[in-house]
Amino acid sequence: MPxxxxxxxxxxxxxxxxxxERGFFFDKNDGKTTGKEVQKQIDNxxxxxxxxxxxxxxxxxxxxxxxxxxxxGREVADLKxxxxxxxxxxxxxxxxxxxxxxxxxxxxxxxxxxxxGKDLLYFGRIETERTFNHYDKEVKEGTAKTGQNxxxxxxxxxxxxxxxxxxxxxxxxxxxxxx
Numbered sequence: 001m002p003x004x005x006x007x008x009x010x011x012x013x014x015x016x017x018x019x020x021e022r023g024f025f026f027d028k029n030d031g032k033t034t035g036k037e038v039q040k041q042i043d044n045x046x047x048x049x050x051x052x053x054x055x056x057x058x059x060x061x062x063x064x065x066x067x068x069x070x071x072x073g074r075e076v077a078d079l080k081x082x083x084x085x086x087x088x089x090x091x092x093x094x095x096x097x098x099x100x101x102x103x104x105x106x107x108x109x110x111x112x113x114x115x116x117g118k119d120l121l122y123f124g125r126i127e128t129e130r131t132f133n134h135y136d137k138e139v140k141e142g143t144a145k146t147g148q149n150x151x152x153x154x155x156x157x158x159x160x161x162x163x164x165x166x167x168x169x170x171x172x173x174x175x176x177x178x179x
Contacts, residue, residue: 006054010042010160013058017125017158025123025160026095028102038123038160045121045162049171054163057174061101062156063094069153078152079128090155091126098124098157105161109172114165120172121162130154 006013014035017025024032033041042056049055069075071093072086082090102117113119130150138144164171 006056006058007052008055010039010056013056013160014039014042017127017160020127020129025125026098027123028099028117028120028166030095033123041121042123042160042162045164045166045168047164047168049163054173054175056163057161059101059105059159059161059174060156061094061098061159063097065153068155076153079154094126094155094157095124098159102159102161105174111170111172114170114172119165119167121164121166122159124157124159126155126157128155130156 018035022035024034025038027033046055063071068090071090072082076082079087099117102120102122106114106116106120132139132144132146132148132150134146136144139146144150163173
């Protein structure tokens with residue numbers, strides 16, 4: 001996230017992530033959590049952080065269309081081509097992928113008391129659409145317009161992760177130079 005946008009409340013980020021539809025975030029236990037509850041938990045896990053310190057981070061996982069097709073197990077052109085069962089299985093697989101990635105994220109802090117994603121406070125949201133931005137090649141060439149939906153499978157995951165560990169005892173930052 002751009003510097004400074006994560007040193008206050010997570011409200012704007014949570015609202016942004018609810019842009020496709022109001023719904024639930026998932027947590028490390030795969031529970032369903034509302035946006036208001038996500039904001040409350042992230043914003044309340046800030047003890048001993050100064051006013052200008054980062055309070056949370058956003059991590060994104062964006063599998064390619066090829067990788068998504070591999071996960072589905074067949075050639076598909078669009079979200080509409082998936083059966084209900086395939087959508088459920090794909091969402092479950094993407095959640096599992098996120099949990100595994102957050103385990104690795106936690107282990108990379110090299111802290112004795114932070115060993116897995118269970119030690120983090122994080123919430124994920126799976127999105128199924130992407131839109132073209134002004135800097136995309138297609139917009140510059142005039143073949144697409146800013147804000148237009150991109151074609152194909154566009155599943156991706158956004159994760160809001162607290163700067164503090166789940167127990168609130170340890171400050172964590174992906175920006176640290178400590179190895």
